[in-house]
Amino acid sequence: MATRVALRFMRECSLYRKVKSNHISRHCFSNAASATTPPIPKKVPQFAKKGRLFTGVAIGLLIGGGAYASTVDEATFCGWLFSATKLVNPFFAFLDPEVAHRLAVAAAARGWVPVEKRSDPPILELNVWGRRFSNPIGLSAGFDKNAEAVEGLLGLGFGFVEVGSVTPIPQEGNPKPRIFRLRNEGAIINRCGFNSEGIVAVAKRLGVQHGKRKLETSSSSSATEDEAVHGGKAGPGILGVNLGKNKTSEDAAADYVQGVHTLSQYADYLVINISSPNTPGLRQLQGRKQLKDLVKKVQAARDEMQWGEEGPPPLLVKIAPDLSKQDLEDIAAVALALRVDGLIISNTTIQRPDPVSKSPVAEETGGLSGKPLFNLSTNILKDMYILTKGRIPLIGCGGVSSGEDAYKKIRAGATLVQLYTAFAYGGPALIPKLKAELAECLERDGYKSIYEAVGADCR
Numbered sequence: 001m002a003t004r005v006a007l008r009f010m011r012e013c014s015l016y017r018k019v020k021s022n023h024i025s026r027h028c029f030s031n032a033a034s035a036t037t038p039p040i041p042k043k044v045p046q047f048a049k050k051g052r053l054f055t056g057v058a059i060g061l062l063i064g065g066g067a068y069a070s071t072v073d074e075a076t077f078c079g080w081l082f083s084a085t086k087l088v089n090p091f092f093a094f095l096d097p098e099v100a101h102r103l104a105v106a107a108a109a110r111g112w113v114p115v116e117k118r119s120d121p122p123i124l125e126l127n128v129w130g131r132r133f134s135n136p137i138g139l140s141a142g143f144d145k146n147a148e149a150v151e152g153l154l155g156l157g158f159g160f161v162e163v164g165s166v167t168p169i170p171q172e173g174n175p176k177p178r179i180f181r182l183r184n185e186g187a188i189i190n191r192c193g194f195n196s197e198g199i200v201a202v203a204k205r206l207g208v209q210h211g212k213r214k215l216e217t218s219s220s221s222s223a224t225e226d227e228a229v230h231g232g233k234a235g236p237g238i239l240g241v242n243l244g245k246n247k248t249s250e251d252a253a254a255d256y257v258q259g260v261h262t263l264s265q266y267a268d269y270l271v272i273n274i275s276s277p278n279t280p281g282l283r284q285l286q287g288r289k290q291l292k293d294l295v296k297k298v299q300a301a302r303d304e305m306q307w308g309e310e311g312p313p314p315l316l317v318k319i320a321p322d323l324s325k326q327d328l329e330d331i332a333a334v335a336l337a338l339r340v341d342g343l344i345i346s347n348t349t350i351q352r353p354d355p356v357s358k359s360p361v362a363e364e365t366g367g368l369s370g371k372p373l374f375n376l377s378t379n380i381l382k383d384m385y386i387l388t389k390g391r392i393p394l395i396g397c398g399g400v401s402s403g404e405d406a407y408k409k410i411r412a413g414a415t416l417v418q419l420y421t422a423f424a425y426g427g428p429a430l431i432p433k434l435k436a437e438l439a440e441c442l443e444r445d446g447y448k449s450i451y452e453a454v455g456a457d458c459r
Contacts (some may be wrong), residue, residue: 005040013307018038019143024045024436035156038049038343060166061333073074074117075117075118076190077117077155078114078116078117078118078129079118079125079432080308081114082114082428082429082431082432083113083404083429084114084115085113085427085428085429086381086427086429087221088427089094089425089427090428092104092382093181093183094136096177096179097177097179097181097188098176098177098179098400100152100378101143101179102423103141104424105143105144105148105149105191106148106149107152107416108144108148108149108152108153108156109148109149109152110152111152113150113152113155113156113428114156115155115156116155116156116157116431116432118157118432119134119436120134120135120159121135121436121439122214122393122437122440123373123439123447123448123450124136124137124159124435124439124442124450125449125450126415126449126450127449128342128393128416129269129342129393130267130310130311131238131268131343132238133159133160133416134159134237134240135157135158135159135417135435135438136159136406136410136414136415136416136417136438136450137158137159137406137417137419137434137435137438138152138158138159138160138161138162138238138240138395138416138417138418138419139158139160139161139162139418139419140162140344140397140418140419140420141162141163141164141165141240141242141271141273141318142164142165142190142192142420143423143424144161144163144166145163145165145166145195145196145197146163146166146196146197146202146243147163147164147166147202147205147206147209148200148204148205150163150205150206150209150239154232154236154237154239156349156428156431157431157432157435158237158267158417158431159237159238159240159416160204160232160237160238160240161237161238161239161240162239162240162241162242162271162418163202163206163239163240163241163242164196164202164241164242164243164244164271164273165194165196165242165243165244165273165276166196166198166199166202166241166242166243166244166259167194167196167198167199167244167245167255168198168199168245168246168249168255168258168259169198169246170196170197170198170201171193171194171195171196171246171247172195173192173193173194173196174191174192174193174194174195174278176365178190178191178192178193180247180361180364180366182356182359182361182362182370183361183425184355185355185356185359185370185371185372186370186371186372186401186421186422186425187356187368187369187370187371187373187421188368188369188370188421188424189361189362189366189367189368189369189459190276190348190366190367190369191278191364191365191366191367192278192322193247193276193278193279194245194246194247194276194278194279196244196246199258199259199262199263200262202241202263203262203263203266205421206239206241206266206267208265209266210233210265210266210420214310232268233263233267233268234268238268238269239266239267239268240262240268240270240316241259241264241266241267241270241271242270242271242273242318243255243256243260243263243270243271243272243273243327244259244273244276244279245257245279245282247279247280249261252282252285252294253293253294253297253298256272256294256297256298257297257298257301260298260301260302260305261301264302264305264312264313265305267313268313268356269313269314269315269316269341269342270302270313270314270316271315271316271317271318271344272294272295272314272315272317272318273318273347274286274291274294274300274317274318274319275318275319275320275346275347276347276348276367277320277347277348277349277350277366277367278324278367283320283322286319286320286323286327286331287327287330287335288330288331288334291330291331291334292337292338293343294333295315295317295334295338295340296338298315299315299338302315304309304416314339314341314342315340315341315342316342316343316395317331317340317342317343317344318343318344318346318347319331319345319346319347319380320346320347320349321345321347321348321349321351321373321376321377321380321398322345322349322350323380325383328383328384328387329387331343331384331445332387334386335388335392336388336389336391336392341391341393342392342394342395343384343388343395344391344394344395344397344418345377345380345381345384345394345395345396345397345398345414346373346376346377346380346381346397346398347367347397348366348368348369348398349368349369349371349373349376349377349398350367350368351368351376352368353372353373353375353376354372355372356368356372361378361414366402367420369399369420370399370400370401370421370422370431371401371421371422372399373398373399373400374398374400374405375399376398377396377397377398377399378396378399378409378412378413379415381394381396381409381412381414382413382457382458384413385412385413385414385455385458386413386458387435390413390454390455390458393415393416394413394414394415394416395414395415395416395417395418395424396409396410396412396413396414396416396417397417397418397419397420399421400417400418400419400422400434401419401421401422401426401430402434402435402437403433403434403435403436403437403438403439403440403441404441406437406438407433407438407441407442407453408453408457410456411453411454411455411456411457412455412457412458413454413455413457413458414454415454416452417452419434
């Protein structure tokens with residue numbers, strides 16, 4: 001296609017030059033009789049030379065790009081597209097963090113991001129909660145808060161994407177500025193405070209996506225029964241919905257129950273988020289009694305709904321990294337007693353470990369994410385894997401920026417892994433790189449599947 005455009009452009013340029021030349025010739029001929037002195041040739045302006053040079057280079061790139069796209073195989077071209085996104089990343093650094101975030105979400109929502117056409121390494125495939133994950137690498141909640149870009153994000157090659165946090169009633173969140181970069185440390189501090197368009201807006205978007213998926217599945221003659229069973233509710237890939245509460249709400253359980261009633265039909269799994277440091281009183285719900293009462297009410301709301309053969313979506317709880325040993329023991333006891341389907345470990349931290357503590361930005365209030373969170377969250381992950389005796393699937397989140405990091409989370413007890421900050425800095429090109437590195441780590445240590453490596457450092 002690019003080649004055809006370039007050739008058409010060249011033909012139009014050639015036609016334009018012929019017309020212009022004929023016009024000049026006629027003009028000179030009509031004035032030849034009155035001319036007493038030969039015309040003085042004009043010097044071609046420098047900018048005209050540069051313009052021709054630029055045009056030539058552009059045409060060359062169009063022809064070359066078109067020829068390249070038409071000759072290489074799909075996998076190679078796909079890899080080139082992902083690598084090309086690295087050229088765009090530096091421009092986002094000059095923008096306000098929240099503006100850059102909005103542009104990134106808009107780009108994914110409009111399909112202005114590459115689509116992964118290559119198959120994931122077979123060693124990364126796994127089945128959790130009866131759902132097939134092509135790989136264990138997911139995008140955590142906080143990036144696509146309002147489910148605007150589900151299809152585009154899943155198309156990037158994530159094994160799963162989690163949207164939210166979603167609150168029952170729309171709320172603005174905390175005053176701006178509320179996102180702060182620590183680029184040198186590979187970290188971000190945010191105090192967004194559950195800014196959300198509310199469950200009605202999110203349900204509408206997910207409903208459209210879900211309907212589209214069902215239509216494609218039923219109308220596609222090439223779709224196999226296996227694809228229909230293992231495809232997520234948003235298409236290829238698994239969709240999680242992270243539920244939050246409104247700041248002004250006095251009944252947290254009612255907020256989460258409302259989220260379950262409205263959004264669970266579109267989710268492959270649900271998350272009770274009780275660990276954000278930016279909503280007053282939220283983390284108090286992690287106490288033993290409070291957590292037990294909350295989970296019981298939310299589970300009852302989910303189970304009283306009518307479900308098909310696939311059953312209700314799994315219910316997970318997302319906890320903070322800033323917990324004492326006693327807190328962890330209480331959470332593990334509740335999770336085991338109530339048979340919670342999974343735990344996400346962890347949310348952002350209010351601590352400021354080195355080297356963040358030396359940065360002036362460290363004085364900003366909010367939750368810290370990114371590389372400095374890795375050790376803290378991984379240690380909590382390992383403790384929780386031991387406390388739950390490996391009986392509950394855990395999602396490791398916090399500071400993952402490479403395949404080696406993801407591998408360490410898995411060895412510490414994670415079945416699945418999430419990232420956010422590294423994706424914000426690295427863009428789409430990070431995803432295939434991370435999956436390839438993780439596969440290499442598993443093969444290097446002689447593992448034939450993810451399952452064999454889960455909790456290896458705890459045994």
